[in-house]
Amino acid sequence: MSAEQMDNVLSLVGADITRQTTTYRASIEPKQRLAVTLRFLGTGESFSSLAFQYRLGISTVAESVHMTCRAIERQMMASQFPKPTEEMWKNIATKFWEKWNFPNCLGAIDGKHVTLVSPANSGSLYFNYKGTFSIVLLALADAEYRFTFLQVGDFGRTSDGGVYSGSALGRAMEAKKLSVPADCPLPGSGAQGPMPYTMVGDAAFPLKTYMMRPFPGKQIPQWRRMFNYRLSRARMVIECAFGILSSRWRVLHTKMNVKPSNADSVVTAACILHNYLLNPSENQRWLEESEERGEVLPCVRNMGGNRGCREAYDVRERLYTFFNSPEGRVSWQEQMI
Template sequence: MDTNYRRSLSAAERLSICLRYLATGDSFRTIANSFRVGVSTVSTLPDVATAIWDCLVEEFMAVPSTEEWRSIAEKFEERWNFPLCCGALDGKHVVLKAPENTGSQFFNYKGTFSLFLLAVVDAERCFRVIDVGGYGRTSDGGILANSAFGQALKSGSLQLPAGLPLSGGDHLGPLPHVFVADEAFPLRKNLMRPFPGRNLPRERRIFNYRLSRARLVVENAFGILSSQWRMYRRVIEVQPEVAEKFVKATCILHNFLRRTTQANTQRAFSVADVEPLPGLGRIAANNSAREAIRVREVFTSYFNAEGTVPWQDDV
């Protein structure tokens, strides 16, 4: 409200203050001095971050439909040579100042206190699904298992497209659409991870290369995110629930920038997505595990026959 002592801040000014904080990570007092406002005014930034998320989420990060999953898979095959891939998952630790009265809940294996960001990234390095707010001490597997995405992936309610045969590999039969992950996560029929070990035969090493090439896009997306929004380069000195709002705002703004900046559509980098998935222990001897092993073996055969790319042997 406008008063006898000062005028109210417009929405544009509040947005500018919020974007300055997200882009620099400076303290609230530094931001307040820059804009000549009170620290208590800057402390209302979470409301602006919430408004950014609410206004943009339906347009720039809506849950993909079956047709959108299919479109993502087509782009993964075209750009990163991994067919039937609907995305790559990975996790990022967002470093926090140790929250009060939380013990070791946020203390992670890196020796810092953090909030966990779990993300699914498409072939164009845009976030499609995110889950923010996991304790830093929780394993990647635990974060995924407790997330809405992880539960939907396990129950088969993600509305993924029906299985299809690989291009040129009709004799291999139809395969399900999958997500790609690194070796920290379990193998499932809709979640591919590399073969473990070092002294692997050539066929398995080629599969690992092709999967890693596809999954690095999520790593690339996290790199772009932390470069544009420098708050990730500092210790965030706010409560975890406030930091969660800031992280969600930067993720949706990341998508906004990538889809509205023409220059981004003209650049092509050879990167892929990394997906952190739940480490749920040893694979049980059940039908689901056997099907997952079969799917990975079929992909391995395909990458070494009909689905080869010219440079994979050199790599």
């Protein structure tokens, strides 16, 4: 983060993290609170270590981090996660087709576990299939690794449709309340007729007319492998977005020793700052760093049922027909599968 970017963040959250100086003691300056928070997010160091580095009390460091993360969430959420509009969805779909060769795509979606120290008196609520305690981060990303939707805080044990279907995104898509554009023909081809705009996800997500998932199984026909490759090519956008996020904010690779409510604000603040700092010229460097370290956030499994409605199967069939047509084919797809 450059000095100018830090000053800009400080101008947005400074009033929320300023405390009154009294005759008993001088308050901590807002700039120092922000610096401590960014150090915590960027390194994942313990509050004790940060207290020694900044010559502050441990409780002061903890309070500063939680206060600043909540201020970032309050003051920057609306600007970095604007309310979706029909024009915004169309722009995202255009970029997905130009960069990732998937038509009518609203974004790539996935969920990840963020590990915590076992919360007190929580039983098995936060205990996940990896054998750790965690909260769930569910996110939707556009073609340039920018998050467009965010939900943090589901229990680590949640599965079988509880994460996605219970999310604000899942409910709003089902109720058609997100200003998604009307069905339109695929780029360069009207042979398949009007096609709905869809999100792309892995096998953990349900098959819907607005949600495409890959064909299951290993011994599948070539045309199904073709569809899976094209979908995977678009879906990797969210994996790359998570890679950039966790490479920049190393706290996501640590076992956070904070309460779940505070962990929610820490993860949300990291995602907001990810959007704020996103720079296309630096994306490759962050991705290479993530690959070198070999660290990935654990995936969430079984977010929905495997069976879809007849209309969803029909949309998927028309998509793989398009991918094998002259208008939708890419020159390297046969080689890749």
